Every structure is written in C-alpha cells, then in structure tokens.
Amino acid sequence: MRFRQVHLDFHTSEAIAPIGARFDKKQFQDMLRLGRVDSITLFSKCHHGWAYHPTEANEIHPGLGFDLLAATIEAAHEIDVKTPVYLSAGLDEKLARRHPEWLIRDENDHTNWVKGFMEPGYHQFCMNSPYLDILLDQIRETLSRYDADGLFLDIVGVRKCYCHNCVQSAQEQGIDPRDAKAMRQLWENTYAGYTAKVKETVESVKPGLPIFHNGGHIARGRRDLAAMNSHLELESLPTGGWGYDHFPLSARYAQTLGVDFLGMTGKFHTSWGEFGGYKHPNALRYEAALSIANGARCSIGDQLHPDGHMDEATYSLIGAAYREVESKEAWCVKATNVADVALLSLEATGMHAKAEARKSNSDAGAVRMLLEGKMLFDVIDTEHEFSAYKVLILPDYVEVGDELRGKLQSYLQQGGKILATGWSGLNPEGNAFAIDLGVRYLGTNPYRPDYFRPIFQPGSLGETSYIFYAQGQKIELDGGTLLGRREDPYFNRDAFTFCSHQHTPSSFTFGGPGMVESGSGIYIAWNVFEDYATKGSLILKEAVLHALNRLLPGKMLQTSLPAQGIVTLQEQKDEKRLVNHLLYASPVRRGEGIEVIEDIVPIYDVRASVRTASPVSRVYLAPQMTPLPFSYEDGTVTYTVPVLECHQMVVIDYN
Missing domain, CATH: 2.60.40.1180 (Golgi alpha-mannosidase II)
Incomplete structure (x- = not known):
C-alpha cells in the first residue's frame, strides 16, 4: 500500500455533456507529479450509474466519447502511479429509476438515501436482489479489461431493509419480519453473501487483488467485517462532519488489527461533492501528518471536473502535504504503536442495557482526554490481548458478563490495573459490580447533576466542589480508599424546586464516595467520558489524568x-x-x-x-x-x- 494516494471522485450527471473534453494525458501526469501522488483511485462507475469506458455490462456515460478509464490508467502507470478502480456498489441512480423494486426500503416503504424520486439525490440498492448479479458482471468486466491495482466498492454495509425480497427471504426462513432482532441476522447474511461473491468474482479474474468495501465507518469490535477487506481505508474528513477527534479514535483501533490501513481526508472545505472548495495547505499538512503519526498511509479526496481537466490549485495544495509525507516515509514503514493504556471501546463491547448507552459518545470523550493528557494508548475490542497494557479503561457503560469478567480477572492477576467509570463494571443485571473495585453498588444516584470534591490537587484547579453533569452511581466503600467524594445539591431542578438559571448549588452534604482506589485500580462514579465529550469541563480531564498518573508510575x-x-x-x-x-x-x-x-x-x-x-x-x-x-x-x-x-x-x- 502506497503512502500518497488520491481518491478522485467523478460522480457526473447525464445532463452534462461533453465529458472529458479537456482531458490531456500530459496535464494529468503533470498534476500527479505536482501533487507528489503515487496512487490514484479512478472511476469505472459513479453514483449516477454511468460507466466511464466502453461496456457491455453497463452503459457508457452519454456525454463521453472515448475510454476515459483506459486513458487515465495508462497516464498514471507511465509515471509509476498505481490505479485502484472505483465502482459505486450501493448506488446506481440510472438503474434505480428503472428498477425501484430493488431498492432498500424501511418499514414504511421509504427508500434511502432520499425518500422518493421527487428529491435530488441517490437511492440505495439492496444486495438481496437481482441487482447484485448486475454489479458482479460490472466488476468482472472492469477487472478483465483494465489493469486495476485494486478495487474500491462504495456505499455498502449491513443495511436494515424491508424490501419485498428481504421480507420474502425472512418468511422462507421462518423469520417474522416484524421481529427486528431476528431480521438483523438476515441483513448480516446479505452483506456477508455480497462480500463473498465479490471476492469469488475478483479471484476468478485477478487473484490477490486488493479489495475494500467502504461503508464510511470501521465498526470497532466487528473483526469479521474488517476481515472482508484486504486493507482498511478510514474515511475521516474533519470538515465533513467527522471532526479532528474521529481519526485518532479510528486509527488507534485499526492499528491493533495488524492490517494495512490509510487515513482518508479531503481537499474540500466541507465534504464530498464540493466543487470549488479548498482547505488551507496547513490543514492538509496536519491531516497527512496525523495519518502517518498513527501508523496509516494517506489518502486525499478530490473531485474531477466533468471536462476531465485536473485542477492545478488542488494539486498544488495536495503537494504541500505530500512532499512532507514523501520525505518521512522511511520512518513510517512497518511501524507498530507503543501504548501504556488500552481503551476498551464502548462500541466494541456488550454495553449496559441502558438506552443512553446506545447513543453515548464516551469513546470520543475518552480519546480526547488521552490525547490532551499525552497518554500512549490503543483502542481495543474484547478479542484483543489485555496483558499488553498497564492500564485498561472501561468507559462509562461497559457491562461485564461472564466471559469479560474472566478476562478482566486474569488481567488483574497479572498485575494490570483498571480505570472504570459510571455504569462500567456492573453485571448484566445492573445490580452489582462483577469485579472488585473496592466499592459496593447501591444504585443510580438520585441527584443529577451533582458535585465532586477531590481529595487531591486537580492539576491547575483549586480545592472546591465541581459540577458533574452526567449520571452518577451511588456507591459505598468496600475495601477501597477515597480519592474524592460526592456532594449532593439541595434538590433536583423541577417546577417547584429550582434555583437560578441552570442547576441547584451544592449543599456540601456528603453524598458518598465519588472516586475510589483499590488493588484493582480506580473507579470514578460518573459517566465522565460522555460528560467530557458533551461539556468538556476541565475537572473531568484532571480527575481522569490524576487517576491514570497514579496507575502509571512509570509511563513510557x-x-x-x-x-x-x-x-x-x-x-x-x-x-x-x-x-x-x-x-x-x-x-x-x-x-x-x-x-x-x-x-x-x-x-x-x-x-x-x-x-x-x-x-x-x-x-x-x-x-x-x-x-x-x-x-x-x-x-x-x-x-x-x-x-x-x-x-x-x-x-x-x-x-
């Protein structure tokens, strides 16, 4: 896998003509050189459904009069630039309007991405339909005719679907389509069947060709889904809604899987599909550096104008980042991450059976704290080996069933330490701690928000009562040592008991332990990571960093x-x-x-x-x-x- 890649979008309406009229081989090559690009993903088929080459398995774009895919592959290969080839798998708007019966439908028969055909936008196909055979023919034809260096298939994943094909399949298998839990396995099987058939098709034409199925997110804890790819491409455009915290979280998990991966950002000011939007060169410099600092290769998204002329401003921008990456590659090959701490990803665990857990951003809050605290960390799932780390973090909602309990006890016996927060550590019933954290569980704290008074110097902050907004748990000491206490407010805020503009002040009444240390580690009795992701209060970070520094006397x-x-x-x-x-x-x-x-x-x-x-x-x-x-x-x-x-x-x- 090369370090300096470009993902060249080319989603082009049939209402535009001519297509590729200004394509020039030398100009294309000059722009790749200017951008210091060593791999570029080129389009066989776009979201509109058109092919950019002669075809029997599809239809060439009506405004295109030559083989654009062949021309761009030839131009790139002449200057030693690799050419993975892109096919839009989940979207094909041309075909969607001819065969709407093959589209994904929700319980109310609405399509996605847009709900009907009177809105501008695309409609997603169900792979449990005849569409899959058409897609496989398109893949087979493209790989047979063109010298592709990889295959990128877009807009795919495990999809919730109630189209007539899925409902019929469910009934044939004895599944009640009204049972969403039972239907989930059907949707899982649909996706697994799609990836298996793609693999079989590719292997029949070009054995060993790299394949990536892009669904926009690499699910932590779903190693089976990750393994359906030859490598991973972490789509993470900071300005496109992902933000700058997303990539470190995703990358710190991906590197533990032992597969090649790249970080995919974009040159756009906003996100995909933007013409005329440009980042500052410093942004791309930073984003590319962030990729290689986390063990990834780099990919920058661009969008080719319908006339086929490469934009010089874009490749000057990309080159500012990639010249630096090129000079640094030797120190980034075959690199493994060094970590003291592991964050057991909430997404990857069996979460506590609380509705709020399913929408928690605790992982993101924890990663932000670890980054700001300069901790060396990995993000792991329950299949990972815990013993490689000095401290294991259980963020906010990690329930501990029998299997995880056994792994945690073995980890503790080997000298590891646990930092658990909020609901984490509770058994599946949610009525007792499954591991010894030096405390006894009494139930959900009736006051929210309430206050934390640390019995330590919290970084640069002073001695006082600090508001904690997240839900807290009521505990009592059971062999642990108090590091901070809870203070109750006078009352919860409601129509008949409220004070000031936001919440009730502390009554300074002891509400029980708030932060406790034991031989197993440290427990903090609030969902502090979720709170930090939402509110960003400094005391939350200082409490966590104090805990980690106590548990890591010899940080790397x-x-x-x-x-x-x-x-x-x-x-x-x-x-x-x-x-x-x-x-x-x-x-x-x-x-x-x-x-x-x-x-x-x-x-x-x-x-x-x-x-x-x-x-x-x-x-x-x-x-x-x-x-x-x-x-x-x-x-x-x-x-x-x-x-x-x-x-x-x-x-x-x-x-």
Missing part, C-alpha cells in the same frame, strides 16, 4: 507539549528504532460545525522523555537527520525539540 513517555498537541510513539522493530511523533495545530470553528486549520503556530523547546529497555545509541530529528542532544539514565532517554512546526519526528535508535 512524558512531554511538555501543550494540550492541543498530539504525541505518539511508533516502533520499527526491524530497524531497531522508536519514532516519537509530535504534532501541533489549533483547529478553530467556522460556520456551522466546521473545524478549520489555517495558522500553524511554532512551538519551541518541547521536552520529552521516553522509557526504553534497550540502551540508546542515537537520537535525531527526521527527516532532517539533525542529531539531537540527549541524556540516557535509568532506562529513560530525555531530549528537547528546539522547534515544532506542525509535525516533527524524533528517532531513537537503540541497540
């Missing part, structure tokens, strides 16, 4: 990098070196929900220390190859980075 890495900075530590074992990635940028919110990076502010004299069991022979800045003064004492190497401008790698060679 410490640094003076400010909160907005990001730090990772990757290891290239074959090269016998550690690579410390340091990043700094400050996204700002512009418009409605769009995070923008424009200015890159240099950070000076960033101190860092890394624990390593092997003696250190050399420390240097990469790719500059500048030697960096360091000290090595008691298994810890210490150094100072004179200036950090967006992204800097520090390489630690060990014996």
